[in-house]
Amino acid sequence: MNRLKNFYEFYKTVNIVYFAIVGGLLLFMTTSYFLSVQQNFDINTNQNQIILGGSLAIILSFAAQYFFRISLKKIDTKADIKDKFSGYFNAFIIKLALLEGAAMVNIVFFYASANKIYLIFAGFILLLLLLAKANPDKISTELKLNSEEKAYINQPEKYFSDF
Numbered sequence: 001m002n003r004l005k006n007f008y009e010f011y012k013t014v015n016i017v018y019f020a021i022v023g024g025l026l027l028f029m030t031t032s033y034f035l036s037v038q039q040n041f042d043i044n045t046n047q048n049q050i051i052l053g054g055s056l057a058i059i060l061s062f063a064a065q066y067f068f069r070i071s072l073k074k075i076d077t078k079a080d081i082k083d084k085f086s087g088y089f090n091a092f093i094i095k096l097a098l099l100e101g102a103a104m105v106n107i108v109f110f111y112a113s114a115n116k117i118y119l120i121f122a123g124f125i126l127l128l129l130l131l132a133k134a135n136p137d138k139i140s141t142e143l144k145l146n147s148e149e150k151a152y153i154n155q156p157e158k159y160f161s162d163f
Helices: 007-035 047-073 081-113 117-131 136-143 147-154
Strands: none
Touching: 007 081, 007 117, 007 136, 047 081, 047 117, 081 117, 081 136, 081 147, 136 147
8 A cells, every 4th residue: 555646546446446345246146146046035944044144244244334443543643644545445445354254154155055035134235335435525534634634635646745
C-alpha cells in the first residue's frame, strides 16, 4: 500500500479487491448451485450443520463489523493521510475476509448436502458484502478526515506528497 501516490490509486485498489471477492463468491455460489443435484429445502435434516451454518453467518457478520471498527480506531488521527488510507485498507480487507469466509462455509455446506437453506445464509452474507462497498463519502466518514484531508477525495489525482 505504501507505493500508492494518490487517492485515485487507493480507491481503484480497494474496488479491485472488493469486486474480486464479491465476483469470486458469486461465481462459486452459481457454480455450486448448477452442479448440485437433487436440491432440496429441508430444515429438519442435519440440524446441527444447519445451526452451525446459520450461527457462522450471524457471528462472523458481527465479528466483521466489530474488527473493522476496532481496526479503524487503531488508526492515529494525527497520522499521515497515506497511513490512514493504508489502515483503512487493512481494516476493509479484514471485514471482507470474515464475511467471505462465512459465505464460503455455507456454500460448501450447500454443495455437500444440496440443502438450499445454506444458500439463504450465503445470500445474507452476500447482501452484507454488497452493503459494505467502500465509496469516497463512506471512507471519509469512517476515517473521520478533516477538511484538508478531504481534499484528496475531492481531487483524486492530487499526490499524497503535495499534502
